[in-house]
Amino acid sequence: MGSPLRLWHPFTNSALDPAPIPIERAEGVWLYPKGGRRIIDAISSWWVNLHGHANPRIATAVAEQARKMEHVIFAGFTHESAERLAEGLREWVSPRLTHLFFSDDGSTAVEVALKIAVQHFSNAGRPEKKEIVALEHGYHGDTAGAMSVSDDSPFTDAFRSMRFPVHRVPSPYTYRRPAGTAPEEFLEDCIRQLASLLEEKSESVSCLILEPLVQAAGGMIVYPAEYLQKARELCAKHDVLLIADEVLTGFGRTGKMFACDLAGAVPDLMCLSKGITGGFLPMGVTLCTDRVEAAFRSENRMHTFYHGHSYTGNALACAAANASLQIFEEEPVFERIAAISKINGERLREVEKFSVVGETRQIGTIGAIELRADDAGYLSAMRPKLYQFFLERGVLLRPLGNVIYVLPPYVISGDELHQVYDVIEEAVETLF
Numbered sequence: 060m061g062s063p064l065r066l067w068h069p070f071t072n073s074a075l076d077p078a079p080i081p082i083e084r085a086e087g088v089w090l091y092p093k094g095g096r097r098i099i100d101a102i103s104s105w106w107v108n109l110h111g112h113a114n115p116r117i118a119t120a121v122a123e124q125a126r127k128m129e130h131v132i133f134a135g136f137t138h139e140s141a142e143r144l145a146e147g148l149r150e151w152v153s154p155r156l157t158h159l160f161f162s163d164d165g166s167t168a169v170e171v172a173l174k175i176a177v178q179h180f181s182n183a184g185r186p187e188k189k190e191i192v193a194l195e196h197g198y199h200g201d202t203a204g205a206m207s208v209s210d211d212s213p214f215t216d217a218f219r220s221m222r223f224p225v226h227r228v229p230s231p232y233t234y235r236r237p238a239g240t241a242p243e244e245f246l247e248d249c250i251r252q253l254a255s256l257l258e259e260k261s262e263s264v265s266c267l268i269l270e271p272l273v274q275a276a277g278g279m280i281v282y283p284a285e286y287l288q289k290a291r292e293l294c295a296k297h298d299v300l301l302i303a304d305e306v307l308t309g310f311g312r313t314g315k316m317f318a319c320d321l322a323g324a325v326p327d328l329m330c331l332s333k334g335i336t337g338g339f340l341p342m343g344v345t346l347c348t349d350r351v352e353a354a355f356r357s358e359n360r361m362h363t364f365y366h367g368h369s370y371t372g373n374a375l376a377c378a379a380a381n382a383s384l385q386i387f388e389e390e391p392v393f394e395r396i397a398a399i400s401k402i403n404g405e406r407l408r409e410v411e412k413f414s415v416v417g418e419t420r421q422i423g424t425i426g427a428i429e430l431r432a433d434d435a436g437y438l439s440a441m442r443p444k445l446y447q448f449f450l451e452r453g454v455l456l457r458p459l460g461n462v463i464y465v466l467p468p469y470v471i472s473g474d475e476l477h478q479v480y481d482v483i484e485e486a487v488e489t490l491f
């Protein structure tokens with residue numbers, strides 16, 4: 060017998076990073092490693108967990124589904140859990156979004172949206188409308204298409220040859236605006252640049268993809284709703300499909316069920332994943348309007364959307380998603396979200412007194428602190444120091460370079476959240 064296979068962990072350099080911590084069990088916001096200590100999961104395990112780890116209602120729903128039917132091919136077949144999920148989401152998403160296509164995770168939900176947008180115009184007899192517009196600082200996943208629409212970063216550096224070209228427009232990241240420009244002026248300039256690109260390229264552009272209101276992995280950049288509203292108007296004006304990547308922002312993160320709701324903007328396509336199953340199982344969903352799907356309803360077989368993953372519409376993932384939606388309906392989830400939001404606001408204001416803090420940002424359950432750094436960005440030397448400091452104090456936070464952020468499961472108590480902020484304050488006060 061050879062030695063066991065070595066596990067290769069994501070976003071981890073085995074020569075530089077500490078050995079992974081084995082977790083034996085998890086409950087609520089707590090992770091329990093071997094040996095008796097416990098760690099608060101203040102980032103919802105990469106932004107997926109909503110109602111707490113090992114949530115008993117979701118666990119039961121998944122177990123019951125597993126005993127009945129674990130999975131069935133979704134081409135030519137359907138099942139009750141998928142149909143129920145379509146009904147359940149109907150209550151939450153705009154009535155203008157009429158169709159739901161399943162995939163496996165956030166990246167594939169994005170791939171599906173991009174492919175639908177491009178084929179929509181091809182089916183409609185306008186194959187020249189195939190180019191894509193995306194934002195600076197955007198992040199949409201790690202598969203080739205999702206990487207292409209994501210901005211250049213250490214994550215994409217080695218893969219330049221694999222990324223297709225996109226039109227890149229400035230992000231309304233007001234903190235990092237050109238010197239001497241007021242935030243409002245900068246915002247207007249970002250909108251102007253988007254407007255002129257769409258005006259100039261309306262014959263060749265199929266879609267604009269963006270993360271609504273929060274550019275997450277790009278640094279938890281919270282931007283004004285006005286940008287999203289203007290983007291919506293401009294896309295409509297130039298017959299460009301607006302893809303809202305709500306993979307992170309969906310399911311209450313920003314205080315409303317979807318970030319687009321906060322801006323009163325209805326996209327043509329919407330990508331969901333992460334929180335959709337409450338953090339239990341991987342699932343991606345792409346929603347679109349009837350007009351978008353209509354181009355695929357055709358006597359011409361070549362107009363079919365030839366895309367599908369083996370686990371499309373997986374019944375266990377659907378059961379988890381249904382249980383999560385039931386929790387939204389039956390438990391005071393939005394009260395929990397409001398309580399987190401209030402504490403985020405209070406504690407972020409307090410932390411602003413430290414000179415190393417450049418800016419704090421908040422939207423709903425997301426709180427972010429951008430530290431002043433000469434090496435700002437994901438590879439900032441601040442990141443490993445902060446990560447280790449937090450872990451030693453029993454808090455899981457994974458700063459995005461020089462940006463510390465809090466993004467907890469909604470069941471975190473006030474005391475637990477204060478504990479997270481106490482540790483952040485200690486780090487900000489003592490480390491730099």
Ligand SMILES: Cc1ncc(COP(=O)(O)O)c(C=O)c1O
Binds near residue numbers: 164165169200305306
């Ligand atoms: C906005 C956004 N889109 C897409 C993705 C990719 O999702 P996944 O990691 O599930 O492929 C992420 C992941 O962080 C994300 O934040």
